[in-house]
Every structure is written in C-alpha cells, then in structure tokens.
Amino acid sequence: MKLLKCGTDGLKSATRRFAARVLFVSGATGIYRRLALRNRAVVLMYHRVMPWKEGKSSIFEGMQVDPITFELQMAYLRKHFNLLALDDLRRHLRNRTPFPPNSCLVTFDDGWKDNFTQAYPVLNRYEVPAVVFLSVGHIGTGKRFWQERIFKALKNIRDVADGDGVLPDGCRDLPTGIKVEDIAGWPQDMFRLRAREYIHSLKDFPLHRIEPIADAIVACAEMNGSSANEGDSFLSWEEVEEMSRGGIDFGSHGMSHEILTHLTGDGVRKEVVESKRIIEEKIRKKVYAFSYPNGNYDPMAQECLEESGYDIAFGTCRGFTAPGDDPMELKRVNLHEDMTREVPMFLSSILGMI
Secondary structure, eight states: OHHHHHHHHHHHHHHHHHHHHHHHHHTHHHHHHHHHTSBOEEEEEEOEEOOHHHHHTSTTGGGEEOHHHHHHHHHHHHHHSEEOOHHHHHHHHHHTOOBOTTEEEEEEEEOBTHIIIIIHHHHHHTTOOEEEEEOGGGTTSSOOOHHHHHHHHHHHHHHHHHTTOOOOGGGSBOGGGOBHHHHHHSOGGGHHHHHHHHHHHTTTSOHHHHHHHHHHHHHHHHTTTOOSSOOOOBOOHHHHHHHHHTTOEEEEOOSSOOOGGGSOHHHHHHHHHHHHHHHHHHHOSOOOEEEOGGGOOOHHHHHHHHHTTOOEEEOSOOOOBOTTSOTTSBOOEEOOGGGTSSHHHHHHHHHTOO
16 A cells, blocks of 8 residues: 555656646746736745755755755746845835736745855845745754754654664653654654654644653653754854845744744734844844744734734745735745756746646
C-alpha cells in the first residue's frame, strides 16, 4: 500500500506537470493570466530560500524554494510581470484604482537568514521589489520556532530508537499523550508525515501551553547527547538594515509568532504595537503592513491593527487582490519548490489553474 501511495502521488505530480506544460505551450496560460490579472494583482508568499536537499530532511519542505528555482522565478517575473513595491499596492487599494496588467508583489514571511544570503542578491540582480514580514522576537537571536524545535527533537528520538539506542527512563512519557514508544514505532518512511501531523495538532493551543511541551520533548532528545536546539537562524538587525537601505520593505509578523486569535485584546496590542515600534526604530522608516501569523485573524485583531497605525494586512487565503478589497484581509499565493520548479508549473500555480 505504501508503494502504491507513493506511486499515486508521483503520478499526480507528473500529470499536473504535463498539464501545465500543455497549457503553457498552447498559450492558454498566457491568455488566462491576462484575464485573471486585468485590474488585479497577485501577491506571492515565500518563506525559505534554501537548497532543496536541506529542506527535504526538515520541516521546511512545504515552505521552501531552492535558490536555483527562485532565481528562475524572479527572472520570469521581471520579464513578464508588472512588479509592484509595497507602497504601490497600498496606493491602489487606498485610491481604489485598477492595478496595471499582470501586477505582482513578492513577500516573505518570518525573516529567515536565507532571505538575506540567498534571496536578497537575486532580488537585487533582477530589480524585484519585495517585502519581508519579521517575527521581531526572533530577529537577531538564537531563538527558533517551536515547530522546528519539536520536529528536530522527535527526529533525534526516532534516530536513537532506530539505531537500537536505549532512551533514558526520564523521557519515557512526553506531554499531550505522545509516548517515546510511539515515536520509535513510526516507520522511517512515514516519520515526516507523523511528526508534522503531531505538530499540526498543537496549533490549536496558545503559545504559553506549547512552549513547555516543546521544552519537554527537546529535553528528552538532549538526554541522548543530541542537540535539538541547533537549527536555522533568523536575520540579524544588521542584515535587516542593509536590506532596507537596498530597497527591501519590511512589515511586522508580530513579536512571538503567536496566533493572534489565541490572545486577548491586550495580548494582540502588545504583539502589533511593540513589533511595529522596534522595526521602525531599527530601519528608521514607517511600518504600515502586517502579516498574520498562521494567517489567522478576527475583527478584534483587525481593529487593533488599524488603531495601531497599520494600513494593510495579509493573510494566507489564496486569491488575487482587487482595488476594492478590504486592505486588512489581503489574499496571497503560497509558493514552494515541489510544484513550482518549472516555469509552466510556477505560472499555473500563481494563477490557480491546476
């Protein structure tokens, strides 16, 4: 059954790639692009730009683009799209004026270091405007998102079990019902799926409940001499300032990456006000754009943003941006390596054709 599933997934991917190529070569994709982006814009959402092999063994597979693929995409956008800066988008929304044909804005969430080392040189080379939304409490620190901490810790535990290692008695029982024996029993080829399912199940909890769970799982992994706290780092403030001087825009992604709908009004205000203040102090420019962590928001969060001086805010719902859209709930198109490494698939993914 496992082989059949893998074969089925491979067949689906191959079928989608073939369909994208046919649509592209026939000219249908170009025609649809002109129709779909008449008076509207598409906002692209990136996260990581890192070598595919590195992300494939981590939790980032669904949120990464390989540097070679990223350069191919930016070259294509520069040649075939009307590239917007953040203020261009805000101006069209504020004035309710139609967007130029094939308008596109490039955004990045979180503020990973590879946005500077990998993406920034390419953005400069092709003169592509972009905005990076910073999880401010992680910038210039060694902190990591709880999702990455748990994933790496679970992988360490699984590797010890797979190698017939003996786990200390102190980590036999883990929080929220998961047991070391469960992890040891996960087949190697299913580990990533099971780990991601477990991590996803924790997203309904507020951050103050998740962090102790992450700490306990990491502590178990470290009893075996493995470090689960080593990982990818975020941008430094020096890198943020250099990118800002180079024309990259910055917005807020909150302080702690806490999902805003888990917070009280005071908690939301702290996230949006403090992050805005810190970014403005660092880059000496006004911050007026926000990206909702995990894409979650409610009327209270939107009201807090407006009261705090934000003009526009982005979610994660897929779609285009029209002049009459609510500026506090803008749509984007998430991109990752798996289905966008070829131009036909990249374009079809942007347009939602397949």
